[in-house]
Amino acid sequence: xxxxxxxxxxxxxxxxxxxxxxxxxxxxxxxxxxxxxxxxxxxxxxxxxxxxxxxxxxxxxxxxxxxxxxxxxxxxxxxxxxxxxxxxxxxxxxxxxxxxxxxxxxxxxxxxxxxxxxxxxxxxxxxxxxxxxxxxxxxxxxxxxxxxxxxxxxxxxxxxxxxxxxxxxxxxxxxxxxxxxxxxxxxxxxxxxxxxxxxxxxxxxxxxxxxxxxxxxxxxxxxxxxxxxxxxxxxxxxxxxxxxxxxxxxxxxxxxxxxxxxxxxxxxxxxxxxxxxxxxxxxxxxxxxxxxxxxxxxxxxxxxxxxxxxxxxxxxxxxxxxxxxxxxxxxxxxxxxxxxxxxxxxxxxxxxxxxxxxxxxxxxxxxxxxxxxxxxxxxxxxxxxxxxxxxxxxxxxxxxxxxxxxxxxxxxxxxxxxxxxxxxxxxxxxxxxxxxxxxxxxxxxxxxxxxxxxxxxxxxxxxxxxxxxxxxxxxxxxxxxxxxxxxxxxxxxxxxxxxxxxxxxxxxxxxxxxxx
Numbered sequence: 001x002x003x004x005x006x007x008x009x010x011x012x013x014x015x016x017x018x019x020x021x022x023x024x025x026x027x028x029x030x031x032x033x034x035x036x037x038x039x040x041x042x043x044x045x046x047x048x049x050x051x052x053x054x055x056x057x058x059x060x061x062x063x064x065x066x067x068x069x070x071x072x073x074x075x076x077x078x079x080x081x082x083x084x085x086x087x088x089x090x091x092x093x094x095x096x097x098x099x100x101x102x103x104x105x106x107x108x109x110x111x112x113x114x115x116x117x118x119x120x121x122x123x124x125x126x127x128x129x130x131x132x133x134x135x136x137x138x139x140x141x142x143x144x145x146x147x148x149x150x151x152x153x154x155x156x157x158x159x160x161x162x163x164x165x166x167x168x169x170x171x172x173x174x175x176x177x178x179x180x181x182x183x184x185x186x187x188x189x190x191x192x193x194x195x196x197x198x199x200x201x202x203x204x205x206x207x208x209x210x211x212x213x214x215x216x217x218x219x220x221x222x223x224x225x226x227x228x229x230x231x232x233x234x235x236x237x238x239x240x241x242x243x244x245x246x247x248x249x250x251x252x253x254x255x256x257x258x259x260x261x262x263x264x265x266x267x268x269x270x271x272x273x274x275x276x277x278x279x280x281x282x283x284x285x286x287x288x289x290x291x292x293x294x295x296x297x298x299x300x301x302x303x304x305x306x307x308x309x310x311x312x313x314x315x316x317x318x319x320x321x322x323x324x325x326x327x328x329x330x331x332x333x334x335x336x337x338x339x340x341x342x343x344x345x346x347x348x349x350x351x352x353x354x355x356x357x358x359x360x361x362x363x364x365x366x367x368x369x370x371x372x373x374x375x376x377x378x379x380x381x382x383x384x385x386x387x388x389x390x391x392x393x394x395x396x397x398x399x400x401x402x403x404x405x406x407x408x409x410x411x412x413x414x415x416x417x418x419x420x421x422x423x424x425x426x427x428x429x430x431x432x433x434x435x436x437x438x439x440x441x442x443x444x445x446x447x448x449x450x451x452x453x454x455x456x457x458x459x460x461x462x463x464x465x466x467x468x469x470x471x472x473x474x475x476x477x478x479x480x481x482x483x484x485x486x487x488x489x490x491x492x493x494x495x496x497x498x499x500x501x502x503x504x505x506x507x508x509x510x511x512x513x514x515x516x
Contacts, residue, residue, distance in 0.1 A: 195362070264300065
């Protein structure tokens with residue numbers, strides 16, 4: 001079936017506010033596609049195709065061929081489009097950039113307007129249809145006529161929405177039940193919901209376990225005898241890059257295990273090094289011995305999913321943590337306390353922040369391991385920073401946001417810092433924008449336009465927007481050498497003028513408090 005049908009369905013799903021209606025639309029589409037093309041559709045819809053590492057970003061999507069005229073003599077198929085993305089992801093080595101460009105140009109030359117918009121959104125992660133994996137998983141269940149819980153469980157163990165969809169549509173419940181935890185195959189990690197403070201989190205969980213929330217890299221460690229594999233949150237195998245983590249697992253008195261934890265680098269003062277240093281270390285393919293000397297890593301574990309032939313994923317948290325304590329020495333475990341008292345919990349939270357960690361996780365001791373989902377069992381609490389910044393420019397959106405100015409360029413007042421000019425860019429964000437805000441800001445920004453290129457509209461620095469963010473990191477891309485982490489829009493501030501926006505000095509204070 002033509003990609004056009006899937007693209008139109010995705011557009012309809014994005015415009016539909018109700019979750020049930022979204023699921024019904026997707027399920028109808030998957031049934032029409034059938035077991036041959038539906039798995040490819042699921043890979044595109046769920047965001048799994050992004051994990052192909054195509055090397056295609058927003059800049060690569062400029063100046064591509066215009067849409068193919070309709071009707072198209074040979075329509076682009078769903079599986080065909082997925083195969084082309086796979087081909088692009090397989091390109092490496094000398095001349096890779098030019099070859100990727102050639103393949104991308106060929107793909108877009110065959111795509112109609114609606115198909116191009118869909119492909120752009122898939123490639124840059126702006127496919128806005130709500131909850132992605134969760135909605136698509138439920139749609140697969142409806143299309144296949146199987147319980148949604150069976151699909152979610154299979155996803156937990158297999159990791160690939162595509163593979164699970166194929167099993168559900170061709171083999172039903174028995175095929176899904178065949179997916180089980182396998183030592184050596186990455187499991188989708190359990191994720192945490194968020195709460196504004198510790199008291200709010202305890203209201204949801206009751207008496208709970210509180211743990212440090214480390215600002216490191218999530219790692220899942222599989223050990224089978226003397227064989228160890230280390231996976232990231234996105235299920236990438238990084239074993240060769242983190243020998244310290246593998247050695248920590250091999251030192252445990254276990255024959256086989258699946259451990260969940262973090263890898264993090266500390267400075268000479270015992271405080272966590274900036275996140276990007278840990279991230280760069282785990283991402284680098286340079287000589288591991290040299291990297292280890294420059295940025296040594298520490299492994300900390302907080303959960304145990306398998307121990308010596310016994311799966312623990314369905315056990316309550318308190319039983320998994322007891323098993324973890326039996327197998328892993330305190331120096332390799334994340335600090336942990338249990339309480340239902342708000343004052344005690346708040347004291348632990350403050351102590352954690354004083355040590356330089358980014359917050360705490362509040363965990364329900366009765367909850368099982370709900371892999372791949374943000375359930376009520378784990379809740380993260382972090383101090384939230386906000387700044388009032390000015391919009392310096394905005395980029396045109398794609399997919400559902402096509403025709404709207406979406407990605408905002410955020411600036412602070414230089415306030416006299418020499419060489420930085422009146423405004424200093426600190427990053428970009430398209431997160432937190434409702435449809436109403438998108439329409440409003442597009443009109444307001446265009447009324448302030450001072451120039452543009454094919455992708456970006458520059459504006460007079462007049463609109464003040466309140467931005468929430470998780471922290472600050474070093475960045476050579478921006479003039480002040482700093483960038484905001486996980487920035488998102490809280491609201492516009494029409495009550496403030498640009499002269500009241502926050503300064504770079506305020507950002508430097510936050511950075512200093514975080515040890516940068």
